Amino acid sequence: MDFYDVIVVGAGIEGSSTAYQLAKQGKKTLLLEQFPLPHSRGSSHGQSRITRKAYGEMEHYTVMMKEAYKLWETLEQESGRKIFQETGMLTMGSADDKFTMGTIRCLQCHGIPHQTMDYNQMKRAYPMIEFPRDFTFVIDKSGGILRADKALMSYHETFRHYGGIIKDGEKVLEIIPGDSVVIITSTNQYRAQSVVLAVGAWATKLLPKLQVHLPIKVLRINVLYWKxxxxxxxxxxxxxxxxxxxxxxxxxxxxxPSAEYPGLVKICLHWGPEVDPDTRDKADDTWVINTMKKYVSKHFPELNPEPAIIETCMYTWSDDENLILDHHPSWRNIVIGAGFSGHGFKLASVVGKVLAELATNETPSYDMTPFRIQRFRHNAKL
Incomplete structure (x- = not known):
């Protein structure tokens, strides 16, 4: 049976970032993935994700995002691929909108370059959109696009460069805790000093087998493109x-903006029907599609209000929308990364660093209080 310092289960963006960090430290690391790579059955596929520095509603992420940007830049240098494209990020809302006003306060507090605009200023800058005249608009100038597929590919390639091993098409069937952890897959058995579980939507199925029942659910997201x-x-x-x-x-x-497919703009609802990750295609998304047609017609009059392309993704949503980054309550050599709630991709570069620290019993770089499993003690079975 092959023995590793760390086995990372799940080769999506979070697991891949973690494995990369571990291999870069010289740890003998195995990255396991249940599907043949690359694939579109999880939450890390596709060409683009939004990134930003300001998190007015969850300011601890603003602190983490400062390092996340630096780590994405390091990955660009090591891989030779352009991963981040700066476009700025526009946020809008009324004077009592907590998100917009919180974003402005966060940008000011952290010295992040930005610009606030009234309706007339917004229309001069972006005449192709329409929102209420009493809205306040703000641009986080650090915001932009992460090239998702290129980021994932770059992690896999650099992980291998640092000596890491990827085994795809191997579904984990059983995890046996102990002083070292045994993992039984559909084709092999492995042993490691520690294990990181970054399995995305399948956390809802795998973690209960380890007596961890978290208040998380899986949502199917419609990724919509408008001509x-x-x-x-x-x-x-x-x-x-x-x-x-x-x-x-x-x-x-x-x-x-229209960056993935020629002439198609990506506009999506940050929500969707709750699903089983193995049968997500059966979900009824009629409400989402119809609702988004009305939204695009109202606010984006220069787009055809009928989606040209419909793709799907999944969010693993935690009750408080905070990430779960922690040791297993009973087995410290099993580390859990879950509940990324639709905003984990932008944080993945720094999340990988933190999960690697937990897996090697180093002191985490950040206050882990918002991410601990224990915060769910009233509605989780541990």
Whole structure:
């Protein structure tokens, strides 16, 4: 039976970042993935994700994002790929909108370059969109696009460069805790001093087998692309990424310029039906599609209000929307990374560093209080 310093289960962006950090430290590391790579069955596929520094509603992430940007830059240098593209991020809301006002306060407090605008200033900058005249608009100038597929590929390649081993197409069937941990897959058995579980939506299935029942659920997200009426009108040189909290029935809407598919703008609802990750395609998404058609028609009049392409992704949503980064309550050599709640990708570079620290019993670089499992003690079975 092969023995490793650390086995990381799950080769999505969080697990891959973690494995990369461990291999870079010289740890003998195995990265396990249940599907053949690359694949589109999890939460890390696709070409783009929004990134930003300001987190007015969860300011501890603003602190982490400062290092996340540096770590993405390091990955760019090591891989030779351009992963981040700065476009700025637009946020908008009324004077009593906690997210927009919190974002402005966060930008000011942390000295992040930004610009606030009233309606007329916004229309001069972005005449192709329409929002209420009493809204305040703010641009986080550090915001932009992470090239998701390139980031994941770069982690896998640099992980191998540092001596890491990837085994894909191997589903984990059983994890046997102990002074060292045994992992039984569909084709092999492995042993490691410690294990990191970064299994995305499958945390809802794997963690209960280890007597950890967390208040997390899996949502299927419709990734929608809308065709420009005038080609290039929403290109990266003219339009930023954007995020509107409480846009529809209390739910958030986000979007990116036409950067992935020629002439198609990505605008999505930050919510979806709850699903089983193994049968997500059976979910009824009628409400999401119809709702987004109305939203695009109202606020983006220069887009065709019928989605041109519909893809899917999954969020693993925690009750408080904070990440779960912690040791297993009974076995310190089993580390859990879960509940990324739709905003984990931008943080993945620094999350990998933290999970690697936990796996090697180093002192974490950040206050782990917001991420501990114990915070769910009232509604989790540990």
């Amino acid at each position: 420009e009426k005038v080609s290039g009108q929403y290109g990266v040189d003219k339009f930023p990424v954007f995020l509107q909290e409480n846009a529809i029935s209390g739910f958030t809407v986000y979007g990116l």
